[in-house]
Amino acid sequence: MANRTEAILARKGEIMRRALGMDYSQFERSPIAFDYDGMMAAHGYSLQDIVGIQRAGGVGQTPLLELRNLTDLVRSYSEPGHGARIFVKDEAANMAGSFKDRRASVSIHVAKEKGYAGVIAATSGNYGAAVSSQAARAGLACIIVQEAFDSRHVGQPEIVEKSRICEAFGAEVVQLSVGPELFSHMLELLDETGYLAASLYSAFGVSGIETLGWELAEEMTAVTGAPPTHVIVTHAGGGNTTGTARGLKRAGARTEIVSASVDLSGLHMASDADFNRKSFTTGHTGFGVPFATWPDRADVPRNAARALRYMDRYLTVSQGEVFYVTEAMAKLEGLERGPSGNTAMAAAMSLARDLPTDATVVVQETEYTGAGKHHWAQLNFARENGVEVRAGDPTENVPGKSIIIPERPEQIRARDFDLGKIRRSYVRNALAHAGEGYVPTTDDIEFLAADTNSTPAAVEEIIAALKAT
Amino acid sequence: MADITRCTAGDWVEVERVLLEPVDRSTNLPEDTAAQPLMVWVKGFALTDAALGDELSLETMTGRTVSGRLSAINPGYFHTFGRPAPELTHVGRDLRARVAAYRASAPAKAGE
Numbered sequence: 251m252a253n254r255t256e257a258i259l260a261r262k263g264e265i266m267r268r269a270l271g272m273d274y275s276q277f278e279r280s281p282i283a284f285d286y287d288g289m290m291a292a293h294g295y296s297l298q299d300i301v302g303i304q305r306a307g308g309v310g311q312t313p314l315l316e317l318r319n320l321t322d323l324v325r326s327y328s329e330p331g332h333g334a335r336i337f338v339k340d341e342a343a344n345m346a347g348s349f350k351d352r353r354a355s356v357s358i359h360v361a362k363e364k365g366y367a368g369v370i371a372a373t374s375g376n377y378g379a380a381v382s383s384q385a386a387r388a389g390l391a392c393i394i395v396q397e398a399f400d401s402r403h404v405g406q407p408e409i410v411e412k413s414r415i416c417e418a419f420g421a422e423v424v425q426l427s428v429g430p431e432l433f434s435h436m437l438e439l440l441d442e443t444g445y446l447a448a449s450l451y452s453a454f455g456v457s458g459i460e461t462l463g464w465e466l467a468e469e470m471t472a473v474t475g476a477p478p479t480h481v482i483v484t485h486a487g488g489g490n491t492t493g494t495a496r497g498l499k500r501a502g503a504r505t506e507i508v509s510a511s512v513d514l515s516g517l518h519m520a521s522d523a524d525f526n527r528k529s530f531t532t533g534h535t536g537f538g539v540p541f542a543t544w545p546d547r548a549d550v551p552r553n554a555a556r557a558l559r560y561m562d563r564y565l566t567v568s569q570g571e572v573f574y575v576t577e578a579m580a581k582l583e584g585l586e587r588g589p590s591g592n593t594a595m596a597a598a599m600s601l602a603r604d605l606p607t608d609a610t611v612v613v614q615e616t617e618y619t620g621a622g623k624h625h626w627a628q629l630n631f632a633r634e635n636g637v638e639v640r641a642g643d644p645t646e647n648v649p650g651k652s653i654i655i656p657e658r659p660e661q662i663r664a665r666d667f668d669l670g671k672i673r674r675s676y677v678r679n680a681l682a683h684a685g686e687g688y689v690p691t692t693d694d695i696e697f698l699a700a701d702t703n704s705t706p707a708a709v710e711e712i713i714a715a716l717k718a719t
Numbered sequence: 720m721a722d723i724t725r726c727t728a729g730d731w732v733e734v735e736r737v738l739l740e741p742v743d744r745s746t747n748l749p750e751d752t753a754a755q756p757l758m759v760w761v762k763g764f765a766l767t768d769a770a771l772g773d774e775l776s777l778e779t780m781t782g783r784t785v786s787g788r789l790s791a792i793n794p795g796y797f798h799t800f801g802r803p804a805p806e807l808t809h810v811g812r813d814l815r816a817r818v819a820a821y822r823a824s825a826p827a828k829a830g831e
Contacts, residue, residue, distance in 0.1 A: 254743040319818050326821035368781060391781040401755040407798045414796045417762065422779040426738065427758040431745050435738060435759070443781065522752040574810065581811025582818065622798030630801035641806040655806040659814065 283697035334609035347618025382419035411622035463497020477503030485509035488557030495560035510597035591617035734787030
């Protein structure tokens with residue numbers, strides 16, 4: 251007999267069809283391929299329409315700042331002729347304090363247009379604040395479902411703050427202990443209320459981020475005469491990389507897209523014991539790797555966030571490196587921002603060091619900071635939970651056991667994650683989901699090549715190698 | 720002031736309850752999580768008077784009625800910044816000095 255979780259999951263398709271405000275089946279082409287571009291365009295909004303929706307919602311048009319002091323710091327220890335100019339898009343200036351406002355704005359607009367009475371999102375991150383804030387402006391009811399506490403009812407200061415801000419914006423916050431059943435409970439709430447599922451992974455949400463890529467291409471052109479040579483994106487579920495890259499492409503930019511995550515390898519994301527032994531709740535490899543290798547694990551039939559399509563490189567940094575850079579940003583640039591959003595900033599310091607001085611590196615987001623959502627609060631909490639915090643060589647860090655704060659900025663060195671490995675995992679997952687014995691067609695191979703930012707020949711090679719094992 | 724242990728109908732309160740007993744949970748969980756029930760906490764306006772630990776129904780901000788054990792009355796937020804991390808207190812001083820030294824030694828290329 252199915253237990254309660256299995257029983258509700260069996261009704262997922264039926265509940266989500268009503269809750270998503272879009273029929274996904276029209277885009278399916280085979281057990282592997284679907285019409286991604288068709289899905290992204292189906293809402294019918296042009297980029298300019300979305301800019302209009304966002305301006306009405308108080309979202310976007312955030313400052314682009316050049317970080318001259320940080321740039322000179324990096325140049326002080328770079329090889330001669332090296333040390334790219336570093337810029338940041340100060341997304342904390344959005345209404346609810348992060349780029350997630352862009353993502354929430356389109357879903358809320360759709361909910362209002364289609365006559366839904368409210369919206370629901372499952373998120374412990376900044377997205378909850380964004381949905382709550384936009385829903386308040388639109389006069390819609392809002393439920394945010396959060397994985398908030400371990401089984402002792404102890405919560406990370408960062409997540410406690412995110413519960414607070416959602417409640418400050420008038421959302422009903424449903425706080426849960428650790429476990430993936432967050433999503434089955436969200437289904438129960440969607441079924442009970444009839445609200446729109448404001449999924450992070452819908453085409454509405456990801457289209458909302460395209461304005462970020464577009465804006466920064468235009469602004470960089472105004473400041474430097476050209477779009478940026480490199481954009482670094484903090485990567486978790488993939489929407490940030492996808493939306494930003496799509497916006498840059500729309501602006502005609504040929505920018506290298508670099509994704510960056512905090513390395514949390516070895517920690518289990520569904521483990522009650524590990525929950526409070528990580529000092530980052532997003533922007534980490536615990537989301538970044540599984541969502542890159544299989545985006546359709548999301549709460550929508552087909553994920554609009556497909557980071558592997560757009561990534562040119564994937565860098566990882568350690569928790570201690572990000573905390574160091576968060577402190578440095580405040581002291582050198584007068585920019586005190588939340589630590590998770592600075593993941594890409596730590597990677598940018600490493601990347602800029604290896605690039606010529608005429609290269610331009612844009613870190614495309616910041617997030618708000620405050621009590622709890624702050625590097626000191628997270629470090630104090632880590633210590634209280636038995637994690638060793640010390641100064642030293644950051645390469646010695648062990649996620650969940652130790653956080654090593656660099657002693658000098660030269661020690662900040664991002665590491666390349668092998669994209670070939672991610673592509674192989676993605677193709678293996680796609681074949682497994684298609685079912686045993688399914689033979690990919692030419693159309694499937696072309697889809698997989700586009701979805702992995704690779705070539706049909708490379709995909710054929712991966713499939714051949716998988717068959718041989 | 721003594722801690723408040725009773726609520727009156729209309730007060731802003733929190734209830735907690737077991738959402739899923741271990742047997743009803745996802746079958747794909749690490750052992751430590753699988754052994755625990757999935758708990759839920761929800762805030763809203765109390766529909767009746769109650770004492771901490773009593774069964775109570777409340778009305779949430781969206782108008783839903785949710786029941787559980789009364790776990791907090793007018794629950795607050797007590798997260799802080801805490802003390803500065805000693806491993807970071809020197810960062811501002813040291814890095815400002817390094818930028819100043821770099822600009823003094825290489826004025827032509829600094830601050831482009």
